[in-house]
Amino acid sequence: MCFKDDLKVLVADSLKAGDKRRTSTLRMLLSSxxxxxxxxxxxxxxxxxxxxxxxMVRQRKDSIEQYEKGGRSELAEIEAEEIKILxxxxxxxxTTAEIEAIVRDTAKALEATSMKDMGRLMKAVMAKVxxxxxxxxxxxxxxxxxx
Numbered sequence: 001m002c003f004k005d006d007l008k009v010l011v012a013d014s015l016k017a018g019d020k021r022r023t024s025t026l027r028m029l030l031s032s033x034x035x036x037x038x039x040x041x042x043x044x045x046x047x048x049x050x051x052x053x054x055x056m057v058r059q060r061k062d063s064i065e066q067y068e069k070g071g072r073s074e075l076a077e078i079e080a081e082e083i084k085i086l087x088x089x090x091x092x093x094x095t096t097a098e099i100e101a102i103v104r105d106t107a108k109a110l111e112a113t114s115m116k117d118m119g120r121l122m123k124a125v126m127a128k129v130x131x132x133x134x135x136x137x138x139x140x141x142x143x144x145x146x147x
Contacts, residue, residue, distance in 0.1 A: 113146070
């Protein structure tokens with residue numbers, strides 16, 4: 001079974017359970033995946049699905065920030081619920097300590113010692129942690145390791 005088929009089953013289950021928020025979020029994800037597949041003209045790979053989910057989570061985080069600035073906490077709560085549902089489809093996220101360990105090991109392997117090596121080190125680390133953390137956390141760990 002492909003991801004879309006699994007997602008359709010989850011939508012049906014949430015409908016039966018009467019969970020409107022989950023149903024709405026899963027339908028949104030299914031729609032996004034379908035649109036992306038139409039754009040690509042092929043079925044999506046697993047890493048592309050993860051990338052799509054990460055984009056949706058990032059969009060919701062931005063929305064939460066805007067809603068909180070506008071004093072719309074009830075809408076921010078809805079977005080936070082959607083994030084929790086979407087995160088079920090993401091691989092387990094790395095902790096700061098795990099990221100730092102990967103950065104240290106990669107820096108040793110590449111013999112990266114100064115800030116001049118930051119680009120090279122970032123590229124290598126991002127390839128290793130793909131989908132399991134954001135670039136900002138990696139960037140902070142790389143800066144810390146090279147300084």
